[in-house]
Amino acid sequence: MPRILIAGFQHETNTFAPSLADWAAFTRGDSFPAFSQGRAMQDAMTGVNIPIGGFIDAAKAHGWTLLPSCWAGAIPSSFVTREAFERIADTIVADVRAAAAGGLDGIYLDLHGAAVAEHAADSEGELLGRLRAIVGPKLPIVASLDLHANVTHRMLREADALVSYRTYPHVDMADTGVLAAQLLARRLKAGQREPQHARRLPFLIPLNAQSTWMQPAQDLYAALAELDKRHGTVLSFCMGFPASDFDECAPMVWGHGEHAEAAVEQLYALVADPAQWQQQILPAREAVSQALALADRAGKPVVIADTQDNPGAGGDSNTTGLLHALIAQGAGRRFPGQVALGMVFDAAAGRAALEAGVGAELDLALGTAVPTFAGGLSDPPVRGRFKVRAVSDGRVTLKGPMMRGVTVNLGPSACLEIDGILVAVVSGKKQLLDRELLRMVGITAEAMRIIVVKSSNHFRADFTPVASSVLVAKAAGPMAADPGDLPWKHLGAGIRTRP
Numbered sequence: 416m417p418r419i420l421i422a423g424f425q426h427e428t429n430t431f432a433p434s435l436a437d438w439a440a441f442t443r444g445d446s447f448p449a450f451s452q453g454r455a456m457q458d459a460m461t462g463v464n465i466p467i468g469g470f471i472d473a474a475k476a477h478g479w480t481l482l483p484s485c486w487a488g489a490i491p492s493s494f495v496t497r498e499a500f501e502r503i504a505d506t507i508v509a510d511v512r513a514a515a516a517g518g519l520d521g522i523y524l525d526l527h528g529a530a531v532a533e534h535a536a537d538s539e540g541e542l543l544g545r546l547r548a549i550v551g552p553k554l555p556i557v558a559s560l561d562l563h564a565n566v567t568h569r570m571l572r573e574a575d576a577l578v579s580y581r582t583y584p585h586v587d588m589a590d591t592g593v594l595a596a597q598l599l600a601r602r603l604k605a606g607q608r609e610p611q612h613a614r615r616l617p618f619l620i621p622l623n624a625q626s627t628w629m630q631p632a633q634d635l636y637a638a639l640a641e642l643d644k645r646h647g648t649v650l651s652f653c654m655g656f657p658a659s660d661f662d663e664c665a666p667m668v669w670g671h672g673e674h675a676e677a678a679v680e681q682l683y684a685l686v687a688d689p690a691q692w693q694q695q696i697l698p699a700r701e702a703v704s705q706a707l708a709l710a711d712r713a714g715k716p717v718v719i720a721d722t723q724d725n726p727g728a729g730g731d732s733n734t735t736g737l738l739h740a741l742i743a744q745g746a747g748r749r750f751p752g753q754v755a756l757g758m759v760f761d762a763a764a765g766r767a768a769l770e771a772g773v774g775a776e777l778d779l780a781l782g783t784a785v786p787t788f789a790g791g792l793s794d795p796p797v798r799g800r801f802k803v804r805a806v807s808d809g810r811v812t813l814k815g816p817m818m819r820g821v822t823v824n825l826g827p828s829a830c831l832e833i834d835g836i837l838v839a840v841v842s843g844k845k846q847l848l849d850r851e852l853l854r855m856v857g858i859t860a861e862a863m864r865i866i867v868v869k870s871s872n873h874f875r876a877d878f879t880p881v882a883s884s885v886l887v888a889k890a891a892g893p894m895a896a897d898p899g900d901l902p903w904k905h906l907g908a909g910i911r912t913r914p
């Protein structure tokens with residue numbers, strides 16, 4: 416029975432964002448499961464829609480014995496601190512060393528691929544390199560990656576095989592763990608690495624243009640699956656995370672298999688046309704006025720993505736540009752109790768609401784003016800009298816397609832009403848990607864006329880089915896919708912910041 420060590424390290428680093436990913440962020444996890452180790456880690460991940468969950472299931476089917484190390488994930492933010500990276504890497508390194516002494520046949524890593532540590536820009540390449548140094552060139556190491564990985568040449572060199580998600584929203588995380596297990600099984604059977612081929616795109620792709628629920632990505636990933644069928648390859652196309660300022664930040668196409676080169680070149684020819692990646696983003700005021708016009712006619716909610724404060728991309732989920740725009744245009748007076756916005760990360764407001772109770776009125780300054788990539792600050796807090804509509808302890812189990820079954824704890828939470836607008840306030844950062852997060856504070860998404868979500872694309876999996884239309888808005892915030900707006904310093908020569 417092959418003995419396989421499993422471990423996970425997930426962070427998406429927006430080097431332009433305000434908050435660091437320190438050790439405390441990994442122990443909390445926030446939108447990820449909290450740090451866990453050994454048997455407890457394996458139990459916690461079993462059946463969950465994240466890659467290691469899928470890998471654990473597949474390993475059972477393959478008859479492998481699993482040696483669980485640790486799993487560490489933190490919500491996207493600025494750099495992973497040196498301390499956090501070293502603690503996580505040390506844990507995995509120690510477990511690999513112990514396992515290697517007792518008999519080890521392979522390693523599987525559940526990686527994001529866009530982590531940048533304070534002292535190691537290519538964090539995953541560094542981690543893979545340290546493990547490779549222990550186990551030598553012959554032991555198989557396979558990893559799964561997020562579709563937003565900025566894949567480096569070192570990662571491709573140190574690992575025997577890498578495979579990424581094929582959906583954004585990431586509804587196929589566990590499936591990607593299963594694919595990684597397939598690659599490991601192929602590698603174990605062959606006794607040597609399969610041929611590999613890779614091509615990097617010469618431009619960054621904006622996040623909002625990446626959704627596989629829309630074109631061009633929908634057709635491109637369908638083509639990827641077709642090419643795999645035709646060539647017997649396992650191809651990946653990472654569209655990349657266009658806010659990690661280091662020399663290898665860029666989209667990458669690669670594949671494994673006898674015909675990897677032909678398959679990768681064919682896929683590259685399809686994805687590398689820059690014209691298809693152009694996108695439509697509205698200023699906040701314009702998005703609200705379009706939404707109001709659409710909501711008059713629509714029977715279902717109009718969703719506005721507040722993309723530049725997406726906590727899934729390094730925002731702190733606390734900016735107020737869209738709330739100001741809703742108030743200024745009287746959205747809540749037009750549709751009282753049917754305009755919602757979330758999730759605003761404001762622990763003081765959440766605690767005050769929980770203490771005051773339902774029905775209370777609170778004078779608050781909600782939200783935060785944060786430094787933006789453009790220089791200066793985002794909009795000021797919204798000052799006024801808020802009515803507490805509902806409160807919650809912030810514990811909720813998600814039901815949407817992306818993170819079904821995952822329980823999150825966002826601390827003291829509430830629905831606060833101002834001017835007829837319902838604001839979901841939480842004490843932990845979480846991207847609004849699941850309708851249960853609104854239901855937690857008494858907001859029924861389907862009954863709304865307008866919903867503002869602090870998200871770029873992940874909301875689409877659970878919200879698009881109940882929405883009449885989706886608009887993408889650009890309010891002042893820390894995450895640039897257009898990578899060309901960012902003050903890049905370290906990007907590799909030959910990589911353009913716009914398609």
Ligand SMILES: [Zn+2]
Pocket residue numbers: 561562563585
């Ligand atoms: Zn991602």
